[in-house]
Amino acid sequence: MNVWLIIIVTGIITYAIRLSFIFLFEHKDIPPTLQRWLKYVPPAVFAAIIFPEIFVRDGSVDGSPGNPRLVAGLIAALVAWRTKNVLLTILTGMAALLILQAILNQF
């Protein structure tokens, strides 16, 4: 199949996925039950993106304090909880990761 055709069809499908419910509820009311369920999309999807990034190391689960991304992630979570500041959370988490990696490389 032609590369261009593949890209254009995938692009149309991806756009249709993104538009799907925005379009569907254009004139219809969103059922209250669905609204109640949708409240949990953000916490669920954010955690589903975060957990593998910090708990999985070189392809296997590592929940030990020797996992620098896990420790840096927990420090960042603490900063996020105390300050609610996105940039400060990122900078602290990144600094923590760099320091932890440097320490690990010493051994």
Added chain:
Amino acid sequence: MSSPRLEFISGIKAQLPILIGVIPFGMIYGVLASDAGLSIGVAQSMSFIIFAGSSQIVATQLFGASVNGLVIILTLSVINLRHMLYSASISPNLKPLRPLWKWSLAYLLTDEAYALTITRYQEGEQPTESRTDNRHWFFLLTDEAYALTITPDQEGEPSTENTKDNRHWFFLGTGLALWLTWQLSTAAGIFLGVIIPDNWPLDFTIALTFIALLVPMLRDRAGLAAALVAGVLAVLTLNVPLKLGLVIATLAGIIAGVLVETKS
């Protein structure tokens, strides 16, 4: 309430820290696309037409391996299926908008734009500027940026524009900032290769961003349950192909949240 301009600028500002992680990601895609033998036109058009990082990276692998075209389309579409959840989640907020707005914002509905915009909608309608400490933006405070930021506050009487809910302008600002960065960083990868050394863990900024957005959101037990169940399941389903683990984990998290809410 805040003016369209203030919301638009807030949206761009909110996206800036995330871009630190997006730039190397885009450059890596560009290099992989070149390595897979895709022409410059094809590689850059993918950023424009598909505009979804992880599926574009998988696409380079599939094109490189000469996989059947229909299989490629199906695989990439399933990877992007999670955006349907975002579409459903954001749809109540976009309902009052004109169709042109909805159709345009849908194109910009990526992971990062969704995360920032849904957080903005949950904050309420007051401007973010007045409530949060923005001293850390001083390094970006050029004359021009100051003028743009300060003007809406000094316009005196609020016009009707300023008394409406203008948070869709935040969505537009944050989405366009990501879009432009993605186009430029993938182009940089295609034309120049990766300039950032690969032992710099810049990809970690994506996880950190989501931590920064998630933690303040966890205010009750139901939300906490949704996050924990989804997080643990995402780790357990990591080997499920096509990023379907993410969709499964999210759906399980939603169910956990609703169950805890019903019980309490």
